[in-house]
Amino acid sequence: MEYRTLGNTDLQLSAITYGAFAIGGNMWGGNEKKDSIAAVQASLDNGVTSIDTAPFYGFGLSEELIGAAIKGRDRSKVQLLTKFGLVWDGSNQAKGEYFFDASENGKTIPVYKLASKANIIRELEASLKRLGTDYIDLLQLHWPDATTPVEETMEALNTLISQGKIRAAGVSNYDLALMKAAGKTIRLASNQLAYSMLNRSIEKDIVPYAIEHQIGIIAYSPLERGLLTGKYFRDAALKADDHRNGYFGQFSADKVKTFLDSITPLAESKKASLSQLVLRWTTLQPGITIVLAGARNAAQAEQNAQAMNLELKAEELGFINKELEKVYRETAV
Template sequence: MEYSTLGNSDLKLSAIAYGAFAIGGNMWGGNEQKDSIDAVKASIDNGVTTLDTAPFYGFGLSEEMIGKAIKGYDRSKIQLLTKFGLVWDGSNNGKGEFYFDSENAGKKVSVYKYASKANVIKEAEESLRRLGTDYIDLLQIHWPDNTTPIAETMEALGLLIQQGKIRAAGVSNYSVAQVMEARKTLDISSNQVSYSMLNRNIESDLVPYAKKNNVGVIAYSPMERGLLTGKYFKDGKLKENDHRNSYFQQFNLEKVNIFLDTIAPIADAKKATLSQLVLRWTNLQPAVTVVLAGTRNAAQAVANAQAMDINITQEEMQMIANALSKI
């Protein structure tokens, strides 16, 4: 495993991080808790020491399972990344920005983006409790809240740093303009954004900005929620409540399938899976410090960690780029 410093922070993060969205269950068709915890442990045991979660993932369940999974490990060797700013329990008292309706334990819940100073501090305390720790390595706003001044949110993060409750602060899904506004108040360390072979929008603005200003890029959805594994084209049936049934429709699936068939020989020659090739490719992109990879079981966790053992030559990178240009 490779480890890199995140932006201007003193955090050394594993190049592949465990992405804990799916183990929360909501929107993903569910998962066995034992399998999820085993996956976290297998990740850590194979060098993936960076774990990324959020209160919204399973409405607290994902953080709780991460907390259970890390018991018995040296906390100083694990980096916990979590978020704030998505509220579903009505504690925002109607404030904030309505995001969407979801379901929790069979009941409809309305999710709001809400990042007031008081809410940031409140959510941080709740995350500390669920994770069973006294500090968070990186705390990130989950989505921009257009009803709260960015400066107010950043002030709250700065206070949490001063109190020793978080080691560093970051943002997620921020535009370059929003990152610039945030940095007027607090020198944030990172921006977590969607980035994959099929979604390279950040290359035109965020990547050059991040490189110039020492802001780490944490890439999520590198596998496009499993589409780039190729499994969907072999067994495309998903559970009825799996959000990917609609998510995948944004892509030209025929061209994606052809693309995967084109690059498969590169993976085969390295005795690697498509997933491992895709993860390694993503890790090698400019400004990307960490690549998030979700897993549902221990075997997948080990495979993700082993992606960092793959060497991709410049010639092979160009072959992939040529194939991508045809999607």
């Protein structure tokens, strides 16, 4: 495994970081708790020392499962990345910005964005309890909240850093203008953004800005929620309540399949899976600090970690990029 410094901080994070959205279950067709805990532990056992989660993932369940998985381990050797800013329990919704309707067990649950100082403190304390720790390595605003001034949010994060409750502060899904606004109050450690072979829009302005200002980029959905593994072109089926039934529709399936078919021989020549090849390509892109990869069981987690063992020569990267160029313009979002 390779470990990288996050932005201007002293945090050393694993280049492949465990992404814990799916183990929360909601929007992903459920989960098996035992398998989820095993996936986190297998990640740690294979050099993936960093775990990214959020209170919203499973309405607290993801954080609880991670807390169970790391219990008894040396906390100093695990980096916990979590978020704040999405509320669903009704206590603060009137103060926030309506986002969307989630569901759990057939029940509709309105989700709001709220990044006020009071809510940050409330959410952090709940996350610390669920994770079974007394500090968070990286606390991130999950989504921008138009109802709260950027300065208020960033000042609260500065306070939490000074109190030792968090080691560093970042944002997620921030555009360039918001990054610049935040930078007037805090020195951001990172911005977590959607980035994949099929979604490279941040390369235009956000990545150059991040490189110039020493801000880490955390790439989420590098496998496009499983689409780039290739298995959904074979025999994998999605459950009815899996959000990917609609998500995959934004891409040209035929073109994505053609692209994956073109790079499959390269993966096979290296005794690697398509997902490993895609993950490794992503870690090698300019400005990308770490890449999130989810896993529902130990086998998937081990495979993700081993992606970093894959060596790609300049000409091989060139080949992938050439094949990708044939489909990217029509599949990018």
